[in-house]
Amino acid sequence: xxxxxxxxxxxxxIHVNDLEREKAFYRDIVGLQISDEDARAGMVFMSxxxxxxxxxxxxxxxxxxxxxxxxxQQVSFRCNSLDDLIGYHRRLSENAVKIDxxxxxxxxxxxxxxxxxxxxxxxxxxxxxxxxxxxxxxxxLTRPASEIMKDVEESVRQHGATGFVDMSAMxxxxxxxxxxx
Numbered sequence: 001x002x003x004x005x006x007x008x009x010x011x012x013x014i015h016v017n018d019l020e021r022e023k024a025f026y027r028d029i030v031g032l033q034i035s036d037e038d039a040r041a042g043m044v045f046m047s048x049x050x051x052x053x054x055x056x057x058x059x060x061x062x063x064x065x066x067x068x069x070x071x072x073q074q075v076s077f078r079c080n081s082l083d084d085l086i087g088y089h090r091r092l093s094e095n096a097v098k099i100d101x102x103x104x105x106x107x108x109x110x111x112x113x114x115x116x117x118x119x120x121x122x123x124x125x126x127x128x129x130x131x132x133x134x135x136x137x138x139x140x141l142t143r144p145a146s147e148i149m150k151d152v153e154e155s156v157r158q159h160g161a162t163g164f165v166d167m168s169a170m171x172x173x174x175x176x177x178x179x180x181x
Contacts, residue, residue: 002051003064004053006035006088008058010053010058011053011055011056011057011058012057012075013057013058013060013062013076013150014058014059014072014119015059015060015063015064015119016034016059016061016062016063016128017061017076017118018062018117019042019044019059019060019061019065019174019175021042021116021117022059022115022116022117023037023044023046023059025115025116026046026048026057026115027046029052029091029092029095029097030077030121030123032044032046032047032057032077032163033046033047033048034046034051035047035050035055036054037057037140040129042061042062043058043059043061044058044059045057045098046058047057047164047172048077050089051159057075057085057167059168062113063109063117067117067118070153071119072119072120073120074112074120074121075119075120075121075122076110076120076121076122076124077121077122077123077124078123078124078125078126079124079125080125081110082145082149083145084149085109085111085124085125085141086120086124086141086145088111088123089102089111089141089142092113093110097113097114098113098114099111099113100112100113100120101115101136101138101170102138102139102140102141103136103137103138103139103153103169103170104125104137104138104139104151104152104154105124105131105133105134105136106129106130106131106133106135106137106155106156106160106164107125107126107127107128107129107131107133107135107143107161108124108125108126108133109124109125109127109148109152110122110123110124110125111124111141115173127149127152127156129152129153129156129160130156130160130162131156131159131160131163132160132161132162133163134163134165135159135164135165136161136164136165136166136169136170137164137166138166138168138169138170139152150174165167177180
């Protein structure tokens, strides 16, 4: 008997307090498109590629826990190039979005940030390199892409087989979690 397998993650849905504010953030800052919505039901369906996937992200009215509750470790969005990632860093900064950390994982470079309700998100680009995890190392996305990649490649050459943890690169939330393990 063949074991069934998952093709890929289809979508993630989160409950929110302020549906309009969250919809605007994910549409205008993150760049997702609204593929459907029902104001009466309090649901907004969003996708980065609505012709292929009706929705990858769902916002639902009705969050019923306090702002300090940790419900979600992160929602990650993949982009196509390092230049896209640099553009997102600029966009997030220009819109005063709270950034947690900007790191290389060796196999990816990611920007961790918070949406208006404090949900942690990541926008990342896969480098094509292999590196054992965990591997958070600070990255400065204001530098030219060629310099960033040169540094990431050198770091992976040195630490890819064993992993690399720059504790100063880790956000407070992740630093606390790593100390408990």
